[in-house]
Each structure stands twice: as C-alpha cells, then as structure tokens.
Amino acid sequence: MLAALDRHRVRDVRIAVVDPVHRRGQDRTWAFWDQPGNDLDDLLSASWSRVEVVTPHTHRALDLTPLRYAMLRSGPIYQRAAEAERRLGAVRIVAAAGRVDDDGERVLVHAVDGRSLLRARWLLDSRPRPPRRPGRTxxxxxxxxxxxxxxxxxxxxxxxxxxxxxxxxxxxxxxxxxxxxxxxxxxxxxxxxxxxxxxxxxxxxxxxxxxxxxxxxxxxxxxxxxxxxxxxxxxDGPFVARPSPRVVRLGTAGGATRPSTGFTFSAMYRQAEQVARAVAAGRPPVPTPAYPRRHRWMDAVALRALDAGLVDGPDFFGRLFARNPADRVLRFLDGHTTVAEDLAVMRSTRLRPMVTATVADAAARIRDRLAPSRRPSWSVPPAVVDTELPSADASGQ
The missing domain is CATH 3.30.70 (Alpha-Beta Plaits)
Known part of the structure; x- marks a missing residue:
C-alpha cells in the first residue's frame, strides 16, 4: 500500500502505519499472473510465459501469452515499502491494533491493551478477519x-x-x-x-x-x-470490505481472496492501486469489489461441488485448462472475463454435477434466509493467515 501511495506521488496526506512487526527479508513468496511491463518487473525473481498443468492422464504445456506467471519474493517488496515509507514521511507505531471506533468523521485505533494509538480520517485495515457470516462451504x-x-x-x-x-x-x-x-x-x-x-x-x-x-x-x-x-x-462466506463509514478492509478481509482457489495477490495489488489513485485525486480511499458477484456465485457452486464429492478435483481443474485458452482461465480467476467467457468456462465443466451443486446452493440460500440461526458456526483458525498480504494497518489523517 505504501509503495502504491508513493508511486502515485501522494505527498499531502499524513500517514501512520500500525504494525507490531517491521518485516524484512525473505519470509514469503507470491506467485501470480499479470501482463509484463509494470512496476513489479524489476522486483521479480523469475517469470514464465509457458507453464505446465499435469493430471494423472494428461500433460499440457500452456502458452500464457499475453500474460505471464511471475514469482515475487518478499525481500524486494519490504525494501520498496520501507523506501516509500521514508519518502511519504509515514509515522510507524510498533503495536498490535485492537478495537477500532468509527464515529463517521474520525477513526480511533486502540491497542490490544485498550490504550489509544491514533485518530485518523480513514483506516485501511489489512488484519485477517472471518467472513460476516459462516460460509456454506x-x-x-x-x-x-x-x-x-x-x-x-x-x-x-x-x-x-x-x-x-x-x-x-x-x-x-x-x-x-x-x-x-x-x-x-x-x-x-x-x-x-x-x-x-x-x-x-x-x-x-x-x-x-x-x-x-x-x-x-x-x-x-x-x-x-x-x-x-x-x-x-x-x-463462500461474505467478507465485509466496508464495516463502517471510514474503515476500509484490504486483502482477504476485504474480499481479495478468490474463494475457489485461494489466490489473492492480483486482487490485493488492484486494491492498493485503486486506493492510491483515489487518495491522489482527493477521493475516498475505497476500492471496487475484488470480483464480480456472478464470479462469487460461481465460486460458491464450485466449492459445494468439490466439497460434496460431486466432481473430481483434478478432472475439474484439468478440464478448465483443456477446454479454454490458458489466458481465459487466468483472467477468469482474476475476475476479468466477460459474461460470454464465463459461460464458456462453465460449459467446460461436467454438466450434471454442477447442476446438482447449483440446485443445492440455491436451496441452502433459501434455508439460510428462512432460518439463519441454523447456519453452522465457523471462524478463521488461529493458524490461518493471509499469506498474500503482510498484516499491517495503514491509517491516513
């Protein structure tokens, strides 16, 4: 986020970063697809225009053009963020953020021990959060x-x-x-x-x-x-990206994780870019939804089909790449396909089990509306972290 703000030359906004850890070094790796020729090029450890998808019965070499599959290690990202932090004149508060109070004009951020840390006009919150309600899968x-x-x-x-x-x-x-x-x-x-x-x-x-x-x-x-x-x-539980007027959640908590695959980086990167552009233009730092509603519905159906054993996982993913151009599958997973392309992706799956999963999903949605208390409880286990986004809270005032 800091690098995006710096890249868009945001200089007239006071920024504070609340994080108990100042991250350095190689502690994680991101793998994602995008188009070459952006600000990440110089930071990549490697990239590939051809990849393989292998099943027990097939071995496919896929040409990703015009996309690429890229690897980004954390060290260069942390270094760029540290340089951006210095240029932005950001204040770093080494503490774990706890309760957040939003009165509609200002956000008061408390430490986990209850003491006040800062007051800001906007809070960008990347801490992991469970969905608003438990998912059906x-x-x-x-x-x-x-x-x-x-x-x-x-x-x-x-x-x-x-x-x-x-x-x-x-x-x-x-x-x-x-x-x-x-x-x-x-x-x-x-x-x-x-x-x-x-x-x-x-x-x-x-x-x-x-x-x-x-x-x-x-x-x-x-x-x-x-x-x-x-x-x-x-x-398929919904994540609340705007829990209060001046709090904006990013990363997994802001809906950046694709439910059917867990991929997060590309959507997280888009969120940071949209927020930075908005701040530079004097607009509220609120990104658009990470994925179209129809994609979230398709993900819910796919998760139900996999969870119920209606489809074989290797066959399901293998057919996606066998019956669609590789770039269409990757753009679909990023939420960038048209309705016509979405229909082509749907046609590449086995019809009967997906129809069964669709009917079951619709019935579950009706039951939830009639008796929401019957929904099973679920929360993020302590071990679950958003490995795509360093957990940090950035506040601008």
Missing amino acids: NWLQHFRGWWLAADRPVFDPARAVLMDFRTPQPARGVSFGYVLPVDSRYALVEYTEFSPDLLTGAAYDAALAGYRDLLGLDPARLTVTEVENGVIPMT
Whole structure:
C-alpha cells in the first residue's frame, strides 16, 4: 500500500502505519499472473510465459501469452515499502491494533491493551478477519514449500509447473504440487491442498518428499535451503470490505481472496492501486469489489461441488485448462472475463454435477434466509493467515 501511495506521488496526506512487526527479508513468496511491463518487473525473481498443468492422464504445456506467471519474493517488496515509507514521511507505531471506533468523521485505533494509538480520517485495515457470516462451504488452501538447491542442473528455468495433480488425493479435497524454477539449480517445490483441515508438519514433509520423488529428483543431490508455509481461507462466506463509514478492509478481509482457489495477490495489488489513485485525486480511499458477484456465485457452486464429492478435483481443474485458452482461465480467476467467457468456462465443466451443486446452493440460500440461526458456526483458525498480504494497518489523517 505504501509503495502504491508513493508511486502515485501522494505527498499531502499524513500517514501512520500500525504494525507490531517491521518485516524484512525473505519470509514469503507470491506467485501470480499479470501482463509484463509494470512496476513489479524489476522486483521479480523469475517469470514464465509457458507453464505446465499435469493430471494423472494428461500433460499440457500452456502458452500464457499475453500474460505471464511471475514469482515475487518478499525481500524486494519490504525494501520498496520501507523506501516509500521514508519518502511519504509515514509515522510507524510498533503495536498490535485492537478495537477500532468509527464515529463517521474520525477513526480511533486502540491497542490490544485498550490504550489509544491514533485518530485518523480513514483506516485501511489489512488484519485477517472471518467472513460476516459462516460460509456454506469452508475450506482452506494450505501448503508447504521447499526451496531446493541442486548440485547440478535439474530444473528447466523456462517452464514452471502450475498444477501437478499426480499427488495422492485426500479423501475430501484436492491436492497438487508445483515447481517454480529460478534457474537450472534452484527452485521452489511446493505441496498444496484445498481441503477443510490442516495437516501435521510431518504430513506436509512426507507429501513434499513424495512429490520430489515423483519428479525424479535425487534427494542426495538436493539441499533444502528454506521452508515456507501458508494457510488461506477458501469460503463462500461474505467478507465485509466496508464495516463502517471510514474503515476500509484490504486483502482477504476485504474480499481479495478468490474463494475457489485461494489466490489473492492480483486482487490485493488492484486494491492498493485503486486506493492510491483515489487518495491522489482527493477521493475516498475505497476500492471496487475484488470480483464480480456472478464470479462469487460461481465460486460458491464450485466449492459445494468439490466439497460434496460431486466432481473430481483434478478432472475439474484439468478440464478448465483443456477446454479454454490458458489466458481465459487466468483472467477468469482474476475476475476479468466477460459474461460470454464465463459461460464458456462453465460449459467446460461436467454438466450434471454442477447442476446438482447449483440446485443445492440455491436451496441452502433459501434455508439460510428462512432460518439463519441454523447456519453452522465457523471462524478463521488461529493458524490461518493471509499469506498474500503482510498484516499491517495503514491509517491516513
């Protein structure tokens, strides 16, 4: 957010950052797709115009043109944010934000111990929050990745593996591996699940070791230099992006996470850009919804179909890429497709199970309206964090 404000030359607004941690170094990695030629180009660790999607029965090499798949490590982002903070003259308050009081004119931010931290005209809040109401389907995207250094060339730096569904599938959910090579000897190899429950640390390591072996990589020639973990909510519960007149939530709490995949970065980046443009123009710092309403509905149906076992996960995602141009699928996941393209995406799925899931979703919505108290309880587990957005609260006054 600070970098976006600096990029749009916001200089006449007083800014404070409330965060108990001043982040530095490489503590996370973002992978996302976009078009080349933007302000992230110089920060990327790697990017690919071709990726692979693998299922137990197919192996597809996809041309993403005009898009690219990109990897961004946190170190350059934190450094850019620190430089922007200095140029903006932002005040840093090293504390964890607690209660927020909004009287419609000013927002009073309290620490978790109750003391007042600051008063501001607007609060941009990126702290993780549960949805306004429990979702009808509540899954998690959870993963562990190993940064592997090899003693000889073993990776193809020109091609990333976007999704490899040859991993053993959980009883309830979807699993896949992926490979993001920085060069021929260094890559991030990751195991990911879309499912309701987390694994133990030993189970993640076992799954990663199994995927490494599936790739034909010799563990004797590899060194694990870093380990990354993450958990992101996947739910059709609605997130409130504007809980009060002068509080704006960003990231997962502001609806930036795509319910059907857990992808967040691109929408988060758009939110920051929209907020910065608005502030530079003297308008309220309120971004547009991250995804169209029809996409949120389609995500709810897809989550229900996967959760109920109506569709096979690898087949479901494999058909999306097999029956659509790769850039259409990626633009759909970013919420940038037209209605006609959305219909084409829908036609690529198996009709009968999706109709069943659609009817069940409609019935559940009717039941919720008639008896909302019957809705199951749900909250974000303590381990769930938005790994796409450093948890920080920026306030302008």
